[in-house]
Amino acid sequence: MEIQVLSYPLEENGETSDASACALAIGHFDGVHLGHRSVIDRAVAKAAQNGLRAAVMTFNPHPREVLGRGSNYAASLTPLEEKLELFRQAGVDTVYVMRFDPAFAEISPQTFVQEVLLRLGVQHAVVGFDFRFGHFGKGSAESLVELGAGNFSVDVIPAQSRDGLKVSSTYVREALENGQVELAAELLGRPYAVSGIVVHGDARGRTIGFPTANVLQDDVYVVPRLGVYAVRVHLPASDDRPAEVRPAVLNHGMKPTFNKEGIVPVLEAHLLDFEGDLYGRRVRIEFLHFLRPERKFSGVAELVEQLGKDRDQAAELLRG
Known part of the structure; x- marks a missing residue:
């Protein structure tokens, strides 16, 4: 082309x-x-x-x-x-x-x-x-x-049109702002996705049993509302493994359990049943299902319990 x-x-x-x-x-x-x-x-x-x-x-x-x-x-x-x-x-x-x-x-x-x-x-x-x-x-x-x-x-x-409403970029943006990623996918004809580079974060997820890939967007995207999502992560080929697509649970938010106000939103993806080094690699994230809004937990134990539920729900939704 x-x-x-x-x-x-x-x-x-x-x-x-x-x-x-x-x-x-x-x-x-x-x-x-x-x-x-x-x-x-x-x-x-x-x-x-x-x-x-x-x-x-x-x-x-x-x-x-x-x-x-x-x-x-x-x-x-x-x-x-x-x-x-x-x-x-x-x-x-x-x-x-x-x-x-x-x-x-x-x-x-x-x-x-x-x-x-x-x-x-x-x-x-x-x-x-x-x-x-x-x-x-x-x-x-x-x-x-x-x-x-x-x-x-x-x-x-x-x-x-869809349900009497005109298919438009504005409608897609509104759907994403509301966390309606399934609706956005219907309007687009494909899942909504963003791309970025995996960068080093605070490594806190690894210490509580939920290691995450922190994704720095490589362009200025419209990003869905803050919250937790079931996603697919497209991984490029590397020296030791082929390109692949992995199910994941993603948090788009401020991490309020740990952070004070004034922190910019981050994208953190916990890939299911995955081990490997993704730092510096460009990945693509497809938003498939909204699981819940982001919220602050009373402590690490309550957070870990909820993360386990999020992981199980994402795995069920993404199975197959």
């Missing part, structure tokens, strides 16, 4: 107008949820039907972050590298990563079509029903159809 990083105007990047024709899915696609996949899959199908490149245009950083319309959008459901991998898995040939900056935010819908889409060889565009583009979002899916007339065709994909 080819990846091109663009900024407006395209001439500054040496882009030419002789790009081979493509079917292009356009959107930010944070989360690459089922609604986004319906847009991308249509572009891939159209490309296959018409002998075109299957392409995606995504924007980086999030437009809302640049426009000051949502400070929490600095955190992503799918940071760019993960988003690119999901595009690859969907069968995309080319990804255009358009830098979203103040200069790009000010162009008109007409300019976006004439100076961006046509220069990239777009013969067919696919967008969601609520797609907006151009200065102040003046362009809509309907106006893209009008502006493309005579140059390229447009498919507008209707809303995808």
Whole structure:
């Protein structure tokens, strides 16, 4: 899969107008949820039907972050590298990563079509029903159809819904904030996951019989609510063992039994029936079930008793 990083105007990047024709899915696609996949899959199908490149245009950083319309959008459901991998898995040939900056935010819908889409060889565009583009979002899916007339065709994909609610990145974020990781998985079409590097912690878990892998996120993710989860941990191959996926119980929280206030949340995963050194390795954690909120215990004995129950419940949920 080819990846091109663009900024407006395209001439500054040496882009030419002789790009081979493509079917292009356009959107930010944070989360690459089922609604986004319906847009991308249509572009891939159209490309296959018409002998075109299957392409995606995504924007980086999030437009809302640049426009000051949502400070929490600095955190992503799918940071760019993960988003690119999901595009690859969907069968995309080319990804255009358009830098979203103040200069790009000010162009008109007409300019976006004439100076961006046509220069990239777009013969067919696919967008969601609520797609907006151009200065102040003046362009809509309907106006893209009008502006493309005579140059390229447009498919507008209707809303995808679950229980009468639109599948959206906002809905996924809300589900995660509430600890509803099963709902998030339904909306995404896969378990929600974060990646990070295993780092040294305070080693307290090992002293009480529950050694944990302390995971430092390697990007700014949206993270589910504080609490305890049943998860799967994807481990990369090492010199002495192949890549594998292990069941685990994970605490996302402040460790209130031991810590005072002012501590930042940490991700600590206790891998079931596992022995080995994970320090410095990059792991991927899939959130599957919310077990309970984090709480403070009266002492170590009560904590250990609860951790045993958490481990048993996670093992039962993850069996098979």
